[in-house]
Every structure is written in structure tokens, then in C-alpha cells.
Amino acid sequence: MTQRPAESPVTALRGPALSFSGDPFRDGLERTLVHEPDAIVAVQDGRILHFGPARTIQRLLPPGTAVRDYGKDALISAGFVDSHVHFPQTPMIAAYGEQLLDWLEKYTFPNELKFADKEHARHVARIFLRENLRNGITTSCVYCTVHPQSVDALFEEAEALGLRLAAGKVLMDRNAPDGLRDTAQSGYDQSQALIARWHGRGRLLYAITPRFAGTSSAGQLAAAGALWRAHGDCLMQTHIAENRAEVAWIKQLFPDRRSYLDVYDHHGLCGRRAVFGHGIWLQDDELQRLHVTGAAIAHCPTSNFFLGSGTFDVFRAMASERPVRVGLGTDIGAGTSFSILATLGEAYKASQLNGQSLSACHAWYLATRGSARAMYLDDRIGSLAPGMEADLVVLDMRSTPLIAFRMDHAADFAEQLFVQMTLADDRAIQATYIAGRLAYSRTTPSLV
Numbered sequence: 001m002t003q004r005p006a007e008s009p010v011t012a013l014r015g016p017a018l019s020f021s022g023d024p025f026r027d028g029l030e031r032t033l034v035h036e037p038d039a040i041v042a043v044q045d046g047r048i049l050h051f052g053p054a055r056t057i058q059r060l061l062p063p064g065t066a067v068r069d070y071g072k073d074a075l076i077s078a079g080f081v082d083s084h085v086h087f088p089q090t091p092m093i094a095a096y097g098e099q100l101l102d103w104l105e106k107y108t109f110p111n112e113l114k115f116a117d118k119e120h121a122r123h124v125a126r127i128f129l130r131e132n133l134r135n136g137i138t139t140s141c142v143y144c145t146v147h148p149q150s151v152d153a154l155f156e157e158a159e160a161l162g163l164r165l166a167a168g169k170v171l172m173d174r175n176a177p178d179g180l181r182d183t184a185q186s187g188y189d190q191s192q193a194l195i196a197r198w199h200g201r202g203r204l205l206y207a208i209t210p211r212f213a214g215t216s217s218a219g220q221l222a223a224a225g226a227l228w229r230a231h232g233d234c235l236m237q238t239h240i241a242e243n244r245a246e247v248a249w250i251k252q253l254f255p256d257r258r259s260y261l262d263v264y265d266h267h268g269l270c271g272r273r274a275v276f277g278h279g280i281w282l283q284d285d286e287l288q289r290l291h292v293t294g295a296a297i298a299h300c301p302t303s304n305f306f307l308g309s310g311t312f313d314v315f316r317a318m319a320s321e322r323p324v325r326v327g328l329g330t331d332i333g334a335g336t337s338f339s340i341l342a343t344l345g346e347a348y349k350a351s352q353l354n355g356q357s358l359s360a361c362h363a364w365y366l367a368t369r370g371s372a373r374a375m376y377l378d379d380r381i382g383s384l385a386p387g388m389e390a391d392l393v394v395l396d397m398r399s400t401p402l403i404a405f406r407m408d409h410a411a412d413f414a415e416q417l418f419v420q421m422t423l424a425d426d427r428a429i430q431a432t433y434i435a436g437r438l439a440y441s442r443t444t445p446s447l448v
Helices: 054-060 087-092 098-116 118-134 148-161 186-198 218-230 244-253 260-266 286-292 301-306 340-353 358-372 401-405 413-423
Strands: 010-018 034-043 047-053 067-068 074-078 078-087 137-145 164-169 204-210 235-240 274-278 296-299 325-328 391-398 429-434 436-442
Touching: 010 358, 010 391, 034 054, 047 054, 047 401, 074 340, 074 358, 078 274, 078 296, 078 358, 087 098, 087 118, 087 137, 098 118, 098 148, 098 244, 118 137, 118 148, 118 429, 118 436, 137 235, 137 401, 137 429, 148 186, 164 235, 186 218, 204 218, 204 301, 235 260, 244 260, 244 274, 260 286, 260 358, 286 325, 296 358, 301 340, 325 340, 325 436, 340 358, 340 413, 391 436, 401 413
Parallel strands: 010 067, 010 074, 078 137, 137 164, 164 204, 204 235, 235 274, 274 296, 296 325
Antiparallel strands: 010 034, 034 047, 074 391, 391 429, 429 436
16 A cells, blocks of 8 residues: 655744735735735645634644744745846946946956856856845746856756746847857757756746847747747746837847837747846837737836836836736846845836836735736745745844834835835845745855
């Protein structure tokens, strides 16, 4: 007689909790915001077993269940999801003085040449993932370099941590230095091999990754489209309409295409699981096409400000008549912080400059369930509910003397949350859990 494997013990976290049952941009906060002032999140076998008011969930816990009580000044949330980031750019964060195209030439390409060395890539991957955990980021959609070994290094390190992560080898066959170019065929073949090796292995996913139309020929974009058709459950990530000079350049490179988005769409690179970084200068017909196809935009406010690219209008993108999926991206290293809280603060400023106010609760949705939805992972991550993967972040809502003082004068939970995204940073992250396992603790940082 075959014995069933024994179930693992139930563990639990207790404290105030925040989640979303749907999209507040579409359905309103009243119908989608889940705020429990005293909640328990019970975890078993890497998934959420129970979530709800502590008085209710306590009765459902097996006798002897270990409950970690974070207290009334904490906030438990689904882990943050970063929908657009470049791990190889970690060593060049805070590089001074250029806008997008010159910045790529002066800083990005020379830096990425170093990733031909897998041990260098591994070292940077470890730093990158450690910073993610320190900032409560539990899933990212990551650009590697043109070198397949850079992808292997990142996935190997992510697998060791049990992370849910999407990543891919950058495809570039023109307008880049020697040592950073592949070909349409070699890029296809190398990506195909990486997909076979990594996609769906544990919690890892592959993202087909043409850097952007400026560095890929029509032949390479067509090959990427063919690869995606052959592996439709992969993600596809690239850049679009980040900078006005870039938009004009793409028009010169592809004069026969109607728009920047049409360059990708023509080559089969616009659809479900496509995540387009930035999208600041997209036209209305392009947003309509993103809506129809189910593609997403990654909003990267710190990078957009740092490079002087512009201010993405999240409310225009998510307009009710043709809403586009929108996630949040740190876009390291043009992005200036691994902190999702700091990134949300900049997203608020971007909305202000576009004549709108982004509430803290709407912003929190973008950083969790919204970004998960942009990556078509909202059935697995991004919210607190039974059956979801137990990737969690625990905040200290009084992490600095100034924040503690300001919290004493906050009128309600919405104001408390806004204080966090305006004033808080990595110091606010008490703990990060990966599949129910404590992966980072502020009190024992040696965990990572």
C-alpha cells in the first residue's frame, strides 16, 4: 500500500493586512480593497491556506500552529512584483548625466560587455536578488544581457532561493557594440535552448526579450515572433515609446510601419503576456491595440524622471473605455531605487504632473496584484487568498522617527498608507517570505 506523503506543518503570520480582490481602477476601492486590521495568514506547503480576521482564522488552525505576531504597527501584504528591471544594470545605478540613447551608449553597453564572464554575472545576480528581498520584491520580470550565461547565472541563483521569476536573454543584432550583438538565428537558437532549460522549472519562467526595435532588425523581430508562437506560455518583454528621440528614430528605422507599436505587432510581438516597458509617448490607437490584444505596460516612474523621458499617464492608459493592463517597474539601473515604496512615491508625482491624484491604495494595487496581472500571474501571486503562493512582505509602519511621528497624525488607513509611499524605503521592510519561507528579516539580514 502506497503511503501519502505527510503534509508539512501549518505556520501563520498575524497583523494588519492589505490585499485586493479585483481591480480598483475598474471596480472601485469599495468593492476590491481588503483591509483587515487584525488578520492571520496561514501557510502550508508554500501556499496560503487561510486568510481573514484573526478571530475567525484562529479557530481553523491545527493545535500547536506557530503564529508569528508582528503587532499592530505592521502591515502584511502580498509581496511586491517588479514588472520591468535590468539585473545587469545594478552596478551602474546612479550613472550621471545622459538621456536614453546616449545613456545606453555611454553606460549600459560598456557595462553589459562584462557579463560574458558568468562569475561576474553570478556575483551581480546575487546582489540584485538580495536587494529585491530587502525591499519586499518577491517576483520580477528581468532583462539579462545578450550572453546566455547571464541568464543561467540569474536563474541558478533564483532557483536556489525558490523565487518566482521571469527573465530572458536580450536579443540585439544591430546598433550595439561588438560583443553585445547576436544574429536573428543565434538569438533564436540560444533563446530556444534557454527556454528548454529553464521555462517552467520550479517557479521560473522565460521571457522572450528583444531589447527594443532600435537594436533588433526586422529579421530578428520576426524570429522573436516565431519563437513566441512556438512557446506561447512564455512572456515577451521589450521597450516602447520611452523617449521622444527614440520614437523618432524607430520611425526612421521602420518607415513602413504605422506606429512604434505596429513595429512589434507586425512581427507577432503584441499579445497576452507581452510587457512593454515605459509607453510614455504611445498614441491613442496604440493604447487601443494594447487593450484589444491583452498586452501590458510597465510604468517605470523613477527611470522616466531620471532620464528626463517624460511622465507616463496611468489614468489615460487604464481609461474605462479601453483599459490597458499596467504594472509597476523599478527599471534598475536607470531607475533609482529598488524600493517599491519609493517607486510608488514617484508614480504619485507623475500622476500629479498629469493632473491626477494616484491614491495610495490604487498605487499598492499596481505594485502587487496589478503587476501580477500585467504578467498574467495574478492567479498565483499578487494577493492574499487561499490557494495563492505564499510570497509575502511585512512592513513596519513606523520605521523611522519621522514616519512614527507622522503616523500619530494620520486620520485613517489610506493616509497611513500614503505616508509609507511618500516617506518610507527599505527600512520599512520587516520581513520577506518566499513560498511561506522567511527569506529576509530586518533583524537577521544574514538570511540573504
